[in-house]
Amino acid sequence: MGLGEMITLRCSLCGRFGRYKRDRYFEIAGTRNGPDALNSFAKAAGCERALKQKNAQLDNRCGIGYVLQASFRRRTK
Numbered sequence: 113m114g115l116g117e118m119i120t121l122r123c124s125l126c127g128r129f130g131r132y133k134r135d136r137y138f139e140i141a142g143t144r145n146g147p148d149a150l151n152s153f154a155k156a157a158g159c160e161r162a163l164k165q166k167n168a169q170l171d172n173r174c175g176i177g178y179v180l181q182a183s184f185r186r187r188t189k
């Protein structure tokens with residue numbers, strides 16, 4: 113299993129951090145649509161900000177995002 117199979121996520125607001133196999137990630141998110149998957153995943157993971165997001169101000173939203181694999185590769189090599 114190469115690094116390309118893994119997805120690394122981090123939420124800058126709630127501090128969540130995790131690495132998942134790509135398939136597992138989409139399974140948790142319940143969708144394979146990239147932009148939707150991020151948010152669905154945050155909700156599935158129990159991020160309160162993501163759950164309230166619909167009515168929240170922009171700066172109060174979940175900050176979940178993908179972490180580039182390159183930085184990991186450099187550090188672990």
Ligand SMILES: [Zn+2]
Nearest residue numbers: 123126159174
């Ligand atoms: Zn969050």
